[in-house]
Amino acid sequence: MNHPHTTPPLDPAPGYRIADWEITGLIGSGSWGSVYAAKKVVDGAAGGAAVAIKLLRTDLLTPGQRASMEELARNEARFSTEADHPHLVRTHAVVTLGDPGRPALDGMTALVMDRAERSLQDLLAAGGSGRPLPDAERILSGVSAGLAHMHQHGWIHADLKPANILLGPERAVWLADFGLTVELEGTHAYVPPLGSLDHVPPEWWSERTGIHGTTVRKTADIWAFGVLAHQVLTGGLHPFPGSTARARSLAAQAYASGSAPLRLEDSLEPGWRKLIVDCLAPDHASRAALDAGELSRRVQALHVERLPGSRYRRPAVLLVSGLTACAAVAGLAVAFVPFDDKDAPGKPTSSATGATLADTALPGAIPADSDVPVTLRPVITDAAKRCTDKEVTPVLLAAMLKAESGFDPKASRSATGEHGIAMWTPAVFKAWAVDGDRDGDKDYMSPPDAIATMAVFTCWLDQRFKQSDLRENLPGLIAAGYRTSDRTVIEAGGVPKSVRPYVDTVLAHLRDYTH
Numbered sequence: 303m304n305h306p307h308t309t310p311p312l313d314p315a316p317g318y319r320i321a322d323w324e325i326t327g328l329i330g331s332g333s334w335g336s337v338y339a340a341k342k343v344v345d346g347a348a349g350g351a352a353v354a355i356k357l358l359r360t361d362l363l364t365p366g367q368r369a370s371m372e373e374l375a376r377n378e379a380r381f382s383t384e385a386d387h388p389h390l391v392r393t394h395a396v397v398t399l400g401d402p403g404r405p406a407l408d409g410m411t412a413l414v415m416d417r418a419e420r421s422l423q424d425l426l427a428a429g430g431s432g433r434p435l436p437d438a439e440r441i442l443s444g445v446s447a448g449l450a451h452m453h454q455h456g457w458i459h460a461d462l463k464p465a466n467i468l469l470g471p472e473r474a475v476w477l478a479d480f481g482l483t484v485e486l487e488g489t490h491a492y493v494p495p496l497g498s499l500d501h502v503p504p505e506w507w508s509e510r511t512g513i514h515g516t517t518v519r520k521t522a523d524i525w526a527f528g529v530l531a532h533q534v535l536t537g538g539l540h541p542f543p544g545s546t547a548r549a550r551s552l553a554a555q556a557y558a559s560g561s562a563p564l565r566l567e568d569s570l571e572p573g574w575r576k577l578i579v580d581c582l583a584p585d586h587a588s589r590a591a592l593d594a595g596e597l598s599r600r601v602q603a604l605h606v607e608r609l610p611g612s613r614y615r616r617p618a619v620l621l622v623s624g625l626t627a628c629a630a631v632a633g634l635a636v637a638f639v640p641f642d643d644k645d646a647p648g649k650p651t652s653s654a655t656g657a658t659l660a661d662t663a664l665p666g667a668i669p670a671d672s673d674v675p676v677t678l679r680p681v682i683t684d685a686a687k688r689c690t691d692k693e694v695t696p697v698l699l700a701a702m703l704k705a706e707s708g709f710d711p712k713a714s715r716s717a718t719g720e721h722g723i724a725m726w727t728p729a730v731f732k733a734w735a736v737d738g739d740r741d742g743d744k745d746y747m748s749p750p751d752a753i754a755t756m757a758v759f760t761c762w763l764d765q766r767f768k769q770s771d772l773r774e775n776l777p778g779l780i781a782a783g784y785r786t787s788d789r790t791v792i793e794a795g796g797v798p799k800s801v802r803p804y805v806d807t808v809l810a811h812l813r814d815y816t817h
Contacts, residue, residue, distance in 0.1 A: 314338065320355055320412050321397045329354060339417065353394065356413040389448030391416045391468055391476035418468035418476065422530075426464050426538040432569060433537045439605040441467070442531055443598075444475025449527060450598035452477070453520050460518050462526035463501045464533060499547040500540060501526040504558035505586055507551070521589040524597065528581025535574055536567045541582065558584040573604045599765055666695020672815050674700045675709050678749060685738060685754045689761030693776045699756060701811035702781055705804060711749050724752040734759050756784075763788055772796065781808040 318325040323340040330337050336357050342350025395414040401407045422441065429435050445467055452459055459466075459477060466479040503525035506518075532541040541564070542557065544550035556562040564582060566575055577600055583589040666686070668679050679696075682703070686696045706725040707713035714721045721728070726746040735744035738754030745751050763783040764776060770792045772779055782797045782805050783790075790798055797805050 314357075314407065319343070320399065321395060321414070323353060323355060323414055325355065340414070352417045354415050354417045356415065357399075357407075358411045358413070387448060387451040389444045389475055389477060390451065390480075391418070391470075391478040393480070415478070416468075416470060416476065418470045418474075418478070420469050421465055421478075422467035422469065422534070423464040425469065426533060429537045432539065432567070434535045435537060437473070438534045439601075440473070441469070441475050442534055443601050443605045445477060445530070446527065446594070446598040446601040448475075448477040449523055450594040453523070453594040458518055458520055459523050459526075461501075462523050462530060464530060467530070499551045501529050502551070503586070503589075504555045504584065507555060519586055519590075520594065521586045524581050524589050524592055524594065527597065528578045531574065531578050531581065532566060532570070535570060539567055541566055541578070557582075560584070577601070577604065599769070602762070603766065603769060666697045666816075668696050668700055669815060672700070674704075674815070678703075678709060678753075681738070681750050681753055685750075685757040688736070688754060688757045689764070691761055691764045693764050693780065694757060694761050697812060697815040698777050698780070699753065699760070700815055701808045702756065702760075702784060703753065704811045705781075705808045711747065722747045722752045723749045724756045726752055726755070731755060760784060767791065777812060778805045778809055781805045 314320075314325050316326050320340070322343055324343050326339045326341055328336060329339055338355045338357065340353050340355045342353065344350040393413055393415050397412040397414065399407050399410045399412060425435055435441065445462075449459065449462070459480070461479060462477070466477065468474075468476040468478045470476055503522050506522065529541055533539060540550050542550045542553035543565075544553050553562065557564050564579065566578060570578065577597075580592050581589070581597070583591070668674050668682065674682070678700075682699050683696045686694055686699055703709055703723055707723050709723065711723045713723060713725065715725065719727050724746075728746055731744075731746040731752070734755050735746075736751060736754040736758050737744050738750030738752070739748065743751075744755075746755075760780050760783075763780050766788045767773070767776060767779045767783070772792065772795070775797070778797050779791055782801050785801045785804050786798060
């Protein structure tokens with residue numbers, strides 16, 4: 303498909319209505335169209351939530367190209383609906399404009415999306431080459447978490463690049479532009495022969511394009527992440543030499559064929575260098591050894607290890623809040639799964655236990671005759687579902703909560719600055735905070751928020767210890783890490799002596815709830 307030359311924006315004037323939204327100004331324009339700021343119309347005026355509306359140009363396209371464009375728009379909206387995640391931008395609506403009085407607009411496709419403040423490409427353009435972008439590792443952590451969620455649910459992004467990474471309010475990181483996103487058909491899928499030459503893998507050029515399109519696999523996204531990570535950590539430098547995208551793609555093919563070495567920037571730190579090398583393995587089969595879930599876990603580990611807060615000792619030392627935007631969501635890594643409304647309170651429950659009827663069969667379910675307060679049982683169970691690691695169970699969280707506070711939501715230790723049912727230090731809670739009850743607030747004194755945050759943090763601890771080859775007595779290690787830090791446990795090679803009484807108490811409660 304031939305790309306039309308960049309053309310001036312269509313410029314619907316501020317006040318122009320598109321369904322339930324009103325244009326307030328132009329954000330930017332490109333080859334396929336323009337993006338406008340808009341607000342939801344409430345009570346006849348544009349005073350609602352801010353959104354971005356992407357108007358896709360169809361006036362310059364042939365009928366076949368227009369049909370393809372409309373299909374891509376529908377695909378993007380369908381994916382956004384089916385794959386809700388904190389690191390994936392939402393498409394709220396797809397609207398076909400009906401405006402016979404303005405032929406240039408009539409029949410155009412409009413995508414109504416979350417409003418971002420800038421793209422990663424904007425940030426790269428403003429930065430200096432050779433130096434990591436501000437918050438580089440936090441951004442990469444969000445990208446990898448979103449990508450892991452997509453792959454876990456059977457989708458391939460197929461166009462991962464800086465322009466399609468959006469940075470939103472409150473330090474949000476969103477994967478965007480799902481026009482080429484496809485659902486797997488077994489081990490692969492098909493996409494139109496489009497994409498950024500700078501970020502497609504070497505085998506893309508040799509894949510045969512048939513009636514279904516060009517073959518694409520999950521490993522194409524892994525390659526694209528490797529290129530993107532190199533750019534983010536070096537202020538925009540591409541890992542392959544060349545003054546044009548075509549030249550860089552040829553350099554990547556030369557590397558893949560073995561006729562040229564992979565030369566990465568010397569400024570990359572060893573952990574990131576190793577990860578990027580793995581992402582840029584020269585062929586699909588080699589790259590398949592690194593799935594997106596493992597990629598996300600490694601990115602998160604590299605990010606957290608560099609934060610001063612990774613050395614904090616609960617409860618005496620505060621954790622810096624730089625981790626907040628990355629870790630304060632359920633999609634911290636692929637093992638953290640988003641809260642599903644179908645599991646929310648309101649499902650059929652047992653009046654005797656307060657748990658959903660389906661939950662009684664869950665591994666590690668809270669027994670009906672336990673001393674866990676009935677009102678807390680669905681909260682604890684829902685929190686545990688945020689982690690797919692088998693060690694983080696409802697009964698483990700219940701045992702820890704009993705040891706921490708005796709299930710008292712108003713518990714407090716003023717001497718150490720710990721408060722609430724999970725005994726969070728406020729600054730530490732802020733770095734990992736999860737909105738467990740979805741009321742728009744994250745409060746360490748709120749049991750749903752505190753317990754959901756405990757689940758996310760213990761899930762991360764579980765992953766950290768497994769990565770460090772500490773796999774014996776993982777529930778005890780998790781409890782020890784919650785009381786001290788991951789580093790303290792790893793350096794001790796097990797449960798530190800200082801917290802053994804606490805760990806023994808947790809394990810005793812765990813045995814009571816298990817047997």
